[in-house]
Amino acid sequence: MTTTSPVEKAGASTATYVDQRLGSNKFLSRNLGKVFPDHWSFMLGEIALYSFIVVLLTGVYLTLFFKPSMVEVVYNGSYVPLKGIEMSEAYASTLNISFDVRGGMLIRQMHHWAALIFVASMSVHMFRVFFTGAFRKPREFNWIIGVVLVTLGLGAGFTGYSLPDDLLSGTGLQIIRGIVQSIPVIGTWGAFLLFGGEFPGTDIIPRLYSLHILVIPGLILAMVTLHLMMVFTQKHTQFPGPGRTNDNVVGYPLMPVYMAKAGGFFFIVFGIIALIGGLVTINPIWIFGPFTPDQVSAGSQPDWYIGFLEGALRMMPNWETNLAGFTLSWNILIPAVIMPGILFTALGAYPFIEAWVTGDKREHHLLDRPRNAPTRTGLGVMSISFYLLLFVGGGNDIIADAFDLSINGITWFLRIALFVIPPLMFVFTRRICLGLQRRDRDKLLHGYETGRVLRLPHGEFIEAHEPLSIKDMAVITSKTDIAPLPVPPKADIDGVKNKQFRKQNLRSKLSHFFYGENIPLPSAAEIEAGQAHVAHDAALEAPLASYEDADELRQFHGGVLHHPGMPETNAEQLADRKE
Amino acid sequence: MTDLTTHGAHGSEPTRPGHLPVADVPHVLRVADTDPKAAKRVERQVSSMFLLSILLVVAFVVAYIGIDKSTVVYIPVFGEVGASTIALGLTFGASVLLIGAGAIQWAKKLMPDVEVVQMRHELVSPADETAEAAANYERGKEESGFARYKMIRRTMIGAMALFPIPLVIMLRDLWSSPVSGTLSPAEILSTTIWKKGERIVTDATYLPVRPEDLPVGGLVSAVPASLQEVQHLEGNLNARGKAAIILVRMDPDEIVSQQGDGWDYQGILAYSKICTHVGCPIALYEQRTHHLLCPCHQSTFDLANSGNVVFGPAARNMPQLPIGVDSEGYLIAMDDFSEPIGPSFWERSK
Numbered sequence: 001m002t003t004t005s006p007v008e009k010a011g012a013s014t015a016t017y018v019d020q021r022l023g024s025n026k027f028l029s030r031n032l033g034k035v036f037p038d039h040w041s042f043m044l045g046e047i048a049l050y051s052f053i054v055v056l057l058t059g060v061y062l063t064l065f066f067k068p069s070m071v072e073v074v075y076n077g078s079y080v081p082l083k084g085i086e087m088s089e090a091y092a093s094t095l096n097i098s099f100d101v102r103g104g105m106l107i108r109q110m111h112h113w114a115a116l117i118f119v120a121s122m123s124v125h126m127f128r129v130f131f132t133g134a135f136r137k138p139r140e141f142n143w144i145i146g147v148v149l150v151t152l153g154l155g156a157g158f159t160g161y162s163l164p165d166d167l168l169s170g171t172g173l174q175i176i177r178g179i180v181q182s183i184p185v186i187g188t189w190g191a192f193l194l195f196g197g198e199f200p201g202t203d204i205i206p207r208l209y210s211l212h213i214l215v216i217p218g219l220i221l222a223m224v225t226l227h228l229m230m231v232f233t234q235k236h237t238q239f240p241g242p243g244r245t246n247d248n249v250v251g252y253p254l255m256p257v258y259m260a261k262a263g264g265f266f267f268i269v270f271g272i273i274a275l276i277g278g279l280v281t282i283n284p285i286w287i288f289g290p291f292t293p294d295q296v297s298a299g300s301q302p303d304w305y306i307g308f309l310e311g312a313l314r315m316m317p318n319w320e321t322n323l324a325g326f327t328l329s330w331n332i333l334i335p336a337v338i339m340p341g342i343l344f345t346a347l348g349a350y351p352f353i354e355a356w357v358t359g360d361k362r363e364h365h366l367l368d369r370p371r372n373a374p375t376r377t378g379l380g381v382m383s384i385s386f387y388l389l390l391f392v393g394g395g396n397d398i399i400a401d402a403f404d405l406s407i408n409g410i411t412w413f414l415r416i417a418l419f420v421i422p423p424l425m426f427v428f429t430r431r432i433c434l435g436l437q438r439r440d441r442d443k444l445l446h447g448y449e450t451g452r453v454l455r456l457p458h459g460e461f462i463e464a465h466e467p468l469s470i471k472d473m474a475v476i477t478s479k480t481d482i483a484p485l486p487v488p489p490k491a492d493i494d495g496v497k498n499k500q501f502r503k504q505n506l507r508s509k510l511s512h513f514f515y516g517e518n519i520p521l522p523s524a525a526e527i528e529a530g531q532a533h534v535a536h537d538a539a540l541e542a543p544l545a546s547y548e549d550a551d552e553l554r555q556f557h558g559g560v561l562h563h564p565g566m567p568e569t570n571a572e573q574l575a576d577r578k579e
Numbered sequence: 580m581t582d583l584t585t586h587g588a589h590g591s592e593p594t595r596p597g598h599l600p601v602a603d604v605p606h607v608l609r610v611a612d613t614d615p616k617a618a619k620r621v622e623r624q625v626s627s628m629f630l631l632s633i634l635l636v637v638a639f640v641v642a643y644i645g646i647d648k649s650t651v652v653y654i655p656v657f658g659e660v661g662a663s664t665i666a667l668g669l670t671f672g673a674s675v676l677l678i679g680a681g682a683i684q685w686a687k688k689l690m691p692d693v694e695v696v697q698m699r700h701e702l703v704s705p706a707d708e709t710a711e712a713a714a715n716y717e718r719g720k721e722e723s724g725f726a727r728y729k730m731i732r733r734t735m736i737g738a739m740a741l742f743p744i745p746l747v748i749m750l751r752d753l754w755s756s757p758v759s760g761t762l763s764p765a766e767i768l769s770t771t772i773w774k775k776g777e778r779i780v781t782d783a784t785y786l787p788v789r790p791e792d793l794p795v796g797g798l799v800s801a802v803p804a805s806l807q808e809v810q811h812l813e814g815n816l817n818a819r820g821k822a823a824i825i826l827v828r829m830d831p832d833e834i835v836s837q838q839g840d841g842w843d844y845q846g847i848l849a850y851s852k853i854c855t856h857v858g859c860p861i862a863l864y865e866q867r868t869h870h871l872l873c874p875c876h877q878s879t880f881d882l883a884n885s886g887n888v889v890f891g892p893a894a895r896n897m898p899q900l901p902i903g904v905d906s907e908g909y910l911i912a913m914d915d916f917s918e919p920i921g922p923s924f925w926e927r928s929k
Contacts, residue, residue: 035697070815078649102648106671107663138702171859175875178857178922187926192764195752198817199858235699245600249697250601259691264682271676278668279657293820294782294852295799296860298874313857313892316878320894320923327927332857365699397877407877408890470604521632560726 011119030185033364036258036570037238037251041128046262049224050269051114055156056221058111065101067093067210068163070202075141087165087290094164094285115160117273119153119305124510126150130350130380133368134237142230145223147348150195152220154305159212161283161303165205165453168283171300172293174199175313182332200293212298239367240478242470245367301395311393312339314540315414358508359485369441374433375514382426389418427467437519440476443468447534454541477527481520484513491562590838601696610627611688621688628681635674642666653813757813765926769919771803771821773900778804779849779910782823787909790828790845796866799826803912821920824900825862825909827882829869835884839917842901844910849900850886851920854878856893858922894923 004012019025069089075082077092079099097104126146129135135143158176162169177199181193197204235249244250252258288297302310312335319330354376355361370377392399393414400407447465452463470475488504491497498504522530611618642663650910704712720726756762762849778787782800785807793799801824809818831846842848852860852873859875869883878891886897898920901913919927 016683035695038694038897062736098646102643103667105661106668109664110668171875174859175857181922181924182857186925186927188764188768191924192767197757197815198767199820200816214718229824235619235697242604243696247699249699250603250694252692253695257686257692260682260686260690264679264686267675267679267682269679271672271674271679274668274672274675276672278606278665278672279660281657281660293816294802294823294860296862296874300859302634310876316892318856318878318894322928325928326925328925329894329923331894332922335892363702397874408879411877411891438748451691468845522807 032255034254035235035249035251035406036254036262037236037244037249037394041132043265044121044125044128046265047269048118049095050266051121051230051273052220052224053266054114054270054273055111055118058107058114058154058218059217062111063213064106065097066090066163068206070165072203082286082289085290090163090165091285091290094166098286104571106274109282110273112282113159113276113280113432114273115157116282116303116305117269119150122146122150122153123305124293127170127380127384128393129375130342131368131370132239133364133373133376135351136364137351137355138234138241138363139237140355142227142234143351144348145227145230147344149220149223152216153222155332156212156216156220157303157305159208159216160207161306163212164283164285165291166285167288167291167295167297168285168300170200170293170308171296173204174293179332182329183337184333185330194201201378206238208434220579226488235365237365237367240369240475241251242474245473250366263480264376267558279337288380298397301398304391307394308387308390309340309389309394309420311414312336312398314396314421315390315393315411315418317415320402339362339447354514357507357516359507359511360482366478369479371433373438373524374430374437374517375431378426378430381429382422386418386422387427389414389421434517434519437479440479441519441522443472444476444522445530447530447537450542456540462537462540464537466538467531467534477521479521482515484515580871586926601694604862606693609692616626618689620635621684625681625685625689625818628684632674632677632681636671639667639670642670653710675863682713700740736792763926765924768821768921768924771915771920772805772818773803773822773912773915774810775897775912775914776905777912778905778910779824779826779902780804780806783897788826789908790847790904790910793847794847795827795828797828797910798862798864798866800862801823801826801849821853823860824849825871825900826851827864827866829866829883832870833883838885838896838899839901842899842913844902844904847902847910848882849910849912850880851884851916852923854893855888855895855897855920856891858920 002016015025015028060251067089071089072086073089075091075092075095077083077096077100082095095109097108099105129143129146158172160174162176177191177195181187183190192198194204194207195201198209228495235253238244238249238251257422289295295528295548301307313332313401316335317336321330358368368376370380381529393411396410396414399405399415447467450466451463452464454464456462461575485504485508487508488501490501638651646663646666648661648663651659652662652665653659654665688795716899719804725732754764756767779801780787781805782802785804787801787804788799788801798815802819803822806819806822826849828847831843834843834846836850837843852862852863853874854873856873856876856878859873861871861873861880863872863874864870864882865872869881870889871880871882871886873879873891873893876892878893879889880893881889881896883896886899888894888896898916898918900916903913904908905911
């Protein structure tokens, strides 16, 4: 039945050749049919992976032309406005890539855009993983790797941003110097070792270059490999749906569907980055001019992913203490060192904190709907709002300029908002989640509201309900109700004091914080009764189906179905009834 | 959409509502599954995408050779852009995109869209394998004598702990003091090349400045006259990064205070240009309020009042440079700054 082409024959013999040496067919037999669940949000991680590949490819191309040197040269390329000006070789070679290498500008812009997309997609991917609880056992390690990858992504971005040695990137380095210098005890030496002396020196660009093209990408590559191996071993999580349980994976096999979709998607991401890189100018370093430590342009903005740090620096009050002849710069230390340190540590530790608080030791492969974990969702939205406020702070000058506002006013607003808005967001989000849970409960008990109002022969008005689809039923009933941990006893029945009381009590309180408010799923009997009720509605509505225009009437959601000769308004109806 | 008939036809209720075997989940056939004409149409769609991709690569090569790199075109929304970059980006991007679009259309329309099930296996190792691993470890421990030979164990741990030290120590010379290794970073940061009698010159043209060159309300960015020479000698921009100043002139009556008595010259004040927050150069000056605003983090300094901080994250006022004029009537520095300029650091005493 099957026909074999010469190419396939060659392929088969290659497979055999490799198999005899590596035993690779065992791997193929197990994995060509490996099932991958489908959901649009699973593409976010793919975008991160593919944009990283684009960054690597374009980056290698750029290394062929870029010269990481701070030796001063006189520019003599084809960009006329800078002709004859002294600048570092790094800047001159970046201009050369932009104006004298055909396609160089395209690759440079693709590299920059892909890097921005890389960090952005990692962040959004992380949101997905967080809000669906995909980080829970057994995937805690992979969450940590994810946090490390985001951090490395920021490092890769920042070191790359600094390389062209234009006025903007140099300003970024100047700020980094100030931050390093603020670290107590070792900061001054740290800055001198990093820059090879005072700022700017002549060492920083070659040093950042080796970090940017070797150390950081090497680490990212290693981490990405681990990340994917773990996804492969643990199998992908899946969203709840008909037939989907914690013990199975429902989706499409690797060969051919997933291969075509994921492989095709790589080309989509690559293609879109190339289109953006060709069409949309980014980081026009030729406008900023070469770096010099006594010049700066107004409206200096870092790449978006550094914005939150920039914002934190901008809105911090000017605290500095002098202790026995030594200076502690809280105004830099808190926003640029301590705050991000806490932020990323808390991010990495979150799965362990949640598991401890909730006492949850089960394996989870079926994703949570965010509404079914209101406290987690609230904490997530709270953190995002905190991050966004910092981010907004990073552009306070742009906002002040665009909206004609006072920059001091914006800064003061943000200083206060940073402590007021996130807790409010937590409360609002949790309320919304619980509201959605109530709605789900209603749907299980009463089916869908159709908006079709029926008047029954005895005058009663009802709104016809329809039963839930199989999919909705499965999705809604995937919720697990969890009781918070009980308050621990102070002593056991024999009166022996519970030495662990304080720890257990804290845990119980946190557990109540997590699970205390919950709208439990109705029991199976209640759901059944609800569905029976829905069936009753359907039976009442059945005679309508005999009308010629029944379909049209059904489409008319929110309207009222009138029998001919019925009162048209409420007033008429009332009068009718009074008679 | 709610499919009443399918749901109704299913009959018996599953154990947990909605949880039925995957095989029983209703599945709607696609047009291409039932209509061979539609399937043929999709086949044509997919292959024309691949064909177009091929043509675009040809177009890319043509554009690469044919378009001069300096040609500029105007495109609405995007503005003035390099024709070569646009053409290469469009042809390359679209050709790659079409490969992806074709593959996905193929997968979505022609490949089976019936979901399949695979069971997960518990990740935890079976008890006997864990026991075997533990036994192997015990045997290894016993055979090596790791537990018995205390001295070997301790010295080995010590040796392993110390082995990275040389690697770290060698990082020490990432920087060494240029003046025969005697100056510490803090000392270097504390001085600039300004000294008594050093002429003040403009930062771009290096021309000396006379007081009458600077009108009231004016601002000039300036550097020491010897800067070019020092820069040439040191081969870097370090001296410039510390010595850059701004000169502003105001009505002497408007000066509320300054950092030293008579440090101005007829209302001309010299301040460091390097922000005391994290070191951005500042030249945004509002002459009416005498405020100097840092473009990086918006620290604002009042130059009429000792360069004090009036807003923003900077903790210290801008250091002032005492100035005067020499016998030829040019502005000169009367001394170096009296405190380190730029961002704070640990060893700073004030």
